[in-house]
Amino acid sequence: MRLLFMGFGVGVAVGAGGCYLYLSATKQPQAARVARGIAFDEEQHHALKFGAPETEIVRQYEGYIAAYDYRTRNPKWVLEHITRSSSSGDAKRDGTEFFPDPGVDPHFSAKLSDFRGSGYDRGHMAPAADHKSSQKAMNETFSLINISPQVGAGFNRDYWARFERYVKELTYAAADVYVITGPLWLPTQSQSQSQDEPHKGGSTGGKWTLVHDWIGKPPGLVAVPTHYYKVVVADPRGGGEPGNPAVAASSESESQLAKGAVAVGAFVMPNQPIDARNPLSAYVVPLEDLEQVAGTRFFPDLLEDPRRRAALDTAAAGWRQEGLMQLKPFERLSVKQALAALPAPTSGVTIETVDTKISNAAVQETVSAPATSSSSLLSSSRALPPPPPPPKTPPGTGVLHVCDVNACRMPRPDFYLPSGSSNNNNKPRQ
């Protein structure tokens, strides 16, 4: 019997040893291939004798994961998971430094010199302020894998900064907030079909053309995006505090969040100065449209169900319509043109003819309140505005639109002013 056990022991060792050798022989190359980007079975195809081209890389940091595109020298997407604790803490921007990502082939990385004198900010995709729980986490947001050339005044330092703050404050509504941020290059349509090229552009009118700048020196230029997107998921199921007064949730959306519904929203903004009075809801887009122009599916494991997607896109169309209605006709046209590649909702109210009185009043209320009380500086949502409209997301799918939670209300334009200071409005954030 002792021999039986001895044999068994040796046998297990041999079996496991063989297994180890097998794993060593087969897994290492695969792991190496995986680390370099695209993964596929390199052994099998006769064309792969000298290796395969790799066009992007994915890097993981403490607070975020980023995919970097070697051709545009821009992030493709940056995925963050933030909580109230990860986005608060003692980490400071002072002393942080931008750095080329050590994991990105220097041939394909943007360089610090590309941005110098370019006229563009080094814009964070995952904002530094989302990662304050440790100095390491904040420092890591300054990797150029997380950076894209953004227009500074009026965008990165203003409207976009407020939007980032809006997203961060979702951690007051739901314990876990997941955000994907990235650049877009959206074409515009010429007004009328060219007469000498009757076949260009198909049957939909004028042809679509993309025009955008690049910075740096050839051949290694860095593309300047025409737009940026954020897709946001606010998940209360991890034990958030949906009743927090910071979020003026409607009782209906509050009850949905309490029942475990997840709030989702997609936004697209042009990389240009945006009027501080424009409502955030004017930049709400249907997830489906954004996915089409970004060329990816966001949060695939959450949003596979077509009923969920339909419910969200119905809500998004409603919110966008409401946002456009708040604008005067000329501004409305301008915002619509900026997002022309994402078709505006065609059903429902014809927004061109809707009275804009209500919305203008709402805008007044949001932006013109005197900016004196230091307790109201952090966020306009803390100034207890009138309750938001009832949710637009059809119930029963387990999701609701983030705007149903907080009525798309952004922080005040001066949200980042330290108490007492008042003339620091154009503080560069790059």
Place this chain on the structure above:
Amino acid sequence: MRLLFMGFGVGVAVGAGGCYLYLSATKQPQAARVARGIAFDEEQHHALKFGAPETEIVRQYEGYIAAYDYRTRNPKWVLEHITRSSSSGDAKRDGTEFFPDPGVDPHFSAKLSDFRGSGYDRGHMAPAADHKSSQKAMNETFSLINISPQVGAGFNRDYWARFERYVKELTYAAADVYVITGPLWLPTQSQSQSQDEPHKGGSTGGKWTLVHDWIGKPPGLVAVPTHYYKVVVADPRGGGEPGNPAVAASSESESQLAKGAVAVGAFVMPNQPIDARNPLSAYVVPLEDLEQVAGTRFFPDLLEDPRRRAALDTAAAGWRQEGLMQLKPFERLSVKQALAALPAPTSGVTIETVDTKISNAAVQETVSAPATSSSSLLSSSRALPPPPPPPKTPPGTGVLHVCDVNACRMPRPDFYLPSGSSNNNNKPRQ
């Protein structure tokens, strides 16, 4: 002793079984992730709760492998391995049909309707004619994963077609030819620096701007590339016939090929009509520059050695210079502008001042010979032109430039005419 063996046997079974269970548990998810594109360790990062965005897919066919970009709805790169037998055979184009790739998410695939009436050809990256050994292999080249919108007359049906033939004929010089083909989007530089934007464009002059069209219907548009590239590796080490008279190799390059050197070349052409008289060498580019604008390294396992790369790029600069010298000044400027994002060689002869007599004579010789003899129709290289110049690739690195093998000589403009027909010059190839 029998017990020892019995125990050993059971032990091996347990060890191997445990190994199998371990593999089942760990390998399946990884394989699934690999199949969907980017691969990384999904288990470890807290941000990946709802999955990660995927922006491209790699598909393998009998004759080629293609990476497809979901945002531009274009191939990123298409890698072929062709031989004399794979590119000859009975497979016919007649009856072949373009089809959306079944492995590409329909949301991100180009559609047949995107091309209809667009004014652009459905241009193959891996040419159908490279895959004639089986009808299946040829049919597979009609997947839209291998297709990009190309200008038809003067490009896809003419200059580019001849270039494809040139590459295919490298199988007469080397047994194994590897080709990577793909689209580019290259910006152009404005002539002078804008005065009201002194910071744009850095110190190199005017700013760089990309302008290109899209076809189809929003939001799922298909980008029209501004340029296409091919990177070619001709490897004689598998038993090719370097002495084949079809290739007028110089004695030096022939001897290098015989010694096992590998011929490599990179080419970039604008997606527009190209004058049939332009020499191919005018479109030779340094590999390094192409890699910078394409955002990838080609054939990384062959071309890692910096001395090889330097040798190839020296040769490329020489060939390009020679090609540009063959052009009249205005045409030269036009070709240089078309490839402005890939800086022209600055060292060596100042090409602007070089006499163009010799080169014009050479061009005459190549394109103006009467196209009557059916035996000379297949390729100008079979018409036994004067011997090519000696290799430009510095020796000793095991590589030489493909133009050193065949002097960048393309087939005659009418190479595809069936013997006897003569008025079929604009036969559509789409």
